[in-house]
Amino acid sequence: MRNFNLKTASRVAPAVVLLGLLAACGKKEAAQQAGPPPATPVAVYKVQGEDVVSADTYPATVVPLNEVQLLAEVTGYLTDIYIQDGQRVTKGQKLYAIDRTRYAAAADQAKAQLQVTRTNYVRIAKDAERYKRLAEQDAIALQQVDVSRADVANAQSQIAASQAALRSVELDLRHSVIVAPLTGTIGIAQVKLGALVTQGQTLINTVSAENPIAVDVNVGEQDIARFTKLQQAKGVRKDSVFTLQVPGGQTYKLPGKIVTIDRAVDPQTGTLRVRVQFPNPTRQLKAGMNTSLRVLNQDTGNQLVIPARAVTEQMGEFYVYVVGDSSKVSQRKVLTGTKVKDKIVVRQGLKAGDTIVSDGIQNLHEGSVIQVGDPTKPAAAQGAAATGK
DSSP states (O other): OHHHHHHHHHHHHHHHHHHHHHHHHHHHHHHHHHOSOOOEEEEEEEOEEEEEOOEEEEEEEEEESSEEEEEOSSOEEEEEEOSOTTOEEOTTOEEEEEOOHHHHHHHHHHHHHHHHHHHHHHHHHHHHHHHHHHHHTTOSOHHHHHHHHHHHHHHHHHHHHHHHHHHHHHHHHHHTEEEOSSSEEEOOOSSOTTOEEOTTTOEEEEEEOOSSEEEEEEEEGGGHHHHHHHHHOSSSOGGGTEEEEOTTSOEEEEEEEEEEEOSSOBTTTTEEEEEEEEOOTTOOSOTTOEEEEEEEOTTOEEEEEEEGGGOEEETTEEEEEEEOGGGBEEEEEEEEEEEETTEEEEEESOOTTOEEEEEOGGGOOTTOBEEEOOTTSOHHHHHHHHHTO
């Protein structure tokens, strides 16, 4: 039995080897008949520079540069309204009046009291002068002279107190008429005619200056140095860097400039507030309006741009396929910038004159052979035409 197995094995082994050789030759011949892998149809794009106007956008809120709340400075009933809500007012213009009756009476009383103290002073001063002459003749005790001098000083103090009281009530009388603290636009009144207002508590209205006006934006910590540089730059038209988009998508025609950068970063949000001033002659911008601030960035000017569809992303990095010799492509890492319509700025990784694949990149890998079609047609359509489908 053992001899039979050895002989059988010796006959089978050469046969197996022969079959393997035949199979390998068959595969090689099939591969030779099939030829090289077909070229992938694509569209290409020649990298070139273009003039780009590129900006970063920040949500912004319109704020007045100067705004004053009109609080009642005396207590009483609102007796007069001299303006209409929303009206333009000038500094010093009369706006509202609070019942002046008791304040006018208090002022009259204070004036009368002042006159009494002055008359009393004249009498005491004359007495003191007589006591002084009598004392020089040893006709009166010196103690009486000292008392008269003290009376004169006391009368002078009473005059000073009466004058202060008069100034206080006259101030209340003036405050019973509310005037515009600045030139601007007044809002909608918070109280009606005849309402009781309380000193230091009742908000009557608000006046804000509207030309110029400003917008506030919150920028991240990474942008602080950039905005500081824009504020401090010399010889640069900083007002051309900032433009505004108002609700409805319209671009505000007048440019702005930085007027204030806040002193500290908000620890809750990690942002810094920046205030940009805009002219507002037609009062189109209203306080509280939500807008978008566009700030020109480093991609403005002549930049290398490529179709955005030519870029692929892998693990947070961006790549393009560059066409090389023998119609083979190689994958190259690029640093991208701002997207402008259907194109994107390339800051690093390419140079003018490079040819890249713009359509059909989903079918490529490193070293793929390409067939360049009509750049004006999608690669998929070119592939279908090439295969007759």
